[in-house]
Amino acid sequence: MKQEDVIKIQAWLDGELAGSEAESVERLIAQDGEARALFAELRWTKSALAQGELERAVPESREFYWAKIERAIRATETAKPAVLNRPWVGLMVRWFAPAGIVAALVLLLVLPMLHQSRQQPWIAGAEIESPLNDVGSITFRSEAEGMTIVWVNTH
Amino acid sequence: MPQKDDYAARDDDSLVRAAKQGDMAAFEELVDRHRDKLYARAFSMVRNEEEAIDLSQEAWVKAWQKLGQFKGGSSFLTWMTRIVINLCLDHLRKQKHPVSLSIEQLDEETGGVERQMPIVTVDPTEGLTREELRRRIDDAMGKLTHAHRTVLVLHEFEGLEYKEIAKKMGCSIGTVMSRLFYARRRLAALLADLQQERQQ
Numbered sequence: 001m002k003q004e005d006v007i008k009i010q011a012w013l014d015g016e017l018a019g020s021e022a023e024s025v026e027r028l029i030a031q032d033g034e035a036r037a038l039f040a041e042l043r044w045t046k047s048a049l050a051q052g053e054l055e056r057a058v059p060e061s062r063e064f065y066w067a068k069i070e071r072a073i074r075a076t077e078t079a080k081p082a083v084l085n086r087p088w089v090g091l092m093v094r095w096f097a098p099a100g101i102v103a104a105l106v107l108l109l110v111l112p113m114l115h116q117s118r119q120q121p122w123i124a125g126a127e128i129e130s131p132l133n134d135v136g137s138i139t140f141r142s143e144a145e146g147m148t149i150v151w152v153n154t155h
Numbered sequence: 156m157p158q159k160d161d162y163a164a165r166d167d168d169s170l171v172r173a174a175k176q177g178d179m180a181a182f183e184e185l186v187d188r189h190r191d192k193l194y195a196r197a198f199s200m201v202r203n204e205e206e207a208i209d210l211s212q213e214a215w216v217k218a219w220q221k222l223g224q225f226k227g228g229s230s231f232l233t234w235m236t237r238i239v240i241n242l243c244l245d246h247l248r249k250q251k252h253p254v255s256l257s258i259e260q261l262d263e264e265t266g267g268v269e270r271q272m273p274i275v276t277v278d279p280t281e282g283l284t285r286e287e288l289r290r291r292i293d294d295a296m297g298k299l300t301h302a303h304r305t306v307l308v309l310h311e312f313e314g315l316e317y318k319e320i321a322k323k324m325g326c327s328i329g330t331v332m333s334r335l336f337y338a339r340r341r342l343a344a345l346l347a348d349l350q351q352e353r354q355q
Contacts, residue, residue, distance in 0.1 A: 010336050014310070016317055037274045044278040045339045048346070049311035051285055054293040056195035058211070059204060065190060065212070066183055072216045073179070 001034055009039050013046060167231045175222050182222075186215055189232050193239045199308050200243040202297055210246060214239040240313065244323060247301050275343045279350035295345035303338035310335055 005028060011017045012025040028035045058065055136153040162170065162184040173181035193214060198207035217238055218225075225234050280288050296304050302324075309315045309323065317335075321328045 007332050007336060010339070011317075011332065014317070034274070037276055040276070041274050041343050042339055044280065045343045045346075046311065048280045048288060048292060049307065049342075051288050051292070053195055053199050053308075053312050054289040055191070056198055057191045058194045058208065060208060062187060062190075065208070066186055069186060069212050069215045069219075070179070070183075072212070073219050076216070076220065 001032065001038070005035065006038060009035060010042055013039065013042050168227065171222065171225065171227070171231055174219070175225075182219060185231065189235060190215075192232065193235055196236055196308075196312070197239050197243055199293075199296070199312065200240070200301075200305060201246060202304070206246065210242050211239055214242050217242070236313070240309070240323075244305070247305065248325075272340050272344055275347045277347075279347045291346060291349050292342070294349060295342050298345055299338055299341060303334055303341065306331060306334045307338045307342070 005025075008017065008021065008025050009029065012022055017025060029039050030036075138151045138153070140149045140151075141147075162181055165173075165181075165184070167185065167188070170181040170185050174185065190211065194207055194211045197210045197214075198204065201207055201210065214235060218235055221238075225231065280291070283291065296307065299307070305324065306320060309320045310317075315323070317328045317331050320331045320335075324331065
């Protein structure tokens with residue numbers, strides 16, 4: 001038998017095959033003695049496991065076992081900020097806190113720009129210094145078009 | 156404040172509702188009711204008493220914190236079992252030191268070893284009481300590797316499909332099928348050996 005076939009026998013047993021694949025496995029089991037024996041072994045193993053796992057009792061007293069759980073729960077609860085224990089405050093914090101942070105950031109970025117634009121026009125009128133001696137420049141500013149053009153002359 | 160006897164008479168759903176409101180005594184009753192089953196599941200996976208106790212307790216703490224997420228789509232015990240299984244899987248992952256695979260392990264992954272195992276034609280579990288059968292299966296499972304035991308627990312005890320197991324174990328469906336096949340064949344051989352030992 002091919003490895004592919006033995007895996008398919010198992011998949012068929014587990015109900016993971018359908019249609020033509022399932023039919024081909026059925027045919028294989030009917031025709032091949034080795035396939036039939038393997039299927040039988042897999043089936044009794046599966047039904048043995050279906051009896052479930054061995055029952056086990058916690059090897060500790062009820063009180064001792066619970067005490068550790070309770071201690072851990074109380075430790076995590078006291079570590080939480082008190083406001084989170086109140087559902088409506090939690091909701092406020094969850095929704096409004098991020099929105100507040102975003103608003104504050106936007107204000108921080110926009111306010112200085114507004115302030116600067118009121119004090120001096122944007123680009124127009126700003127002085128451009130050149131570190132090179134032989135470089136000259138001519139600037140044209142059209143207020144109507146809202147446009148500034150700078151010609152740079154290197155000769 | 157309800158008395159302890161009152162809690163014992165209530166069903167899981169009622170206790171969960173009370174626990175969601177912060178009633179820790181109701182939660183304690185749930186722990187008392189299901190602790191053995193969760194411990195047994197953790198033990199099946201990690202095969203160590205202390206680790207199984209710790210992991211099952213950790214599952215209860217996590218459950219208390221996430222009770223709000225339990226909507227009752229499954230039973231409370233099923234929900235709890237999933238938590239303990241996930242914790243055990245994380246624990247096993249952390250413990251694993253994947254330096255290299257032995258030739259036998261490589262063979263298991265690619266499906267070589269199990270093909271050489273003789274087929275067990277006589278069912279060695281026939282005629283056993285349920286308790287004895289469970290005991291023998293438990294003995295045999297203790298001899299499997301973590302990877303093979305885990306796949307058996309998830310498929311046979313937890314009833315998960317191949318793709319769900321693959322997702323949980325972080326491997327391909329093909330690997331799950333191969334591991335499951337090897338685990339079953341090895342288990343069959345171990346059960347046959349146990350039967351022979353008892354007869355001698």
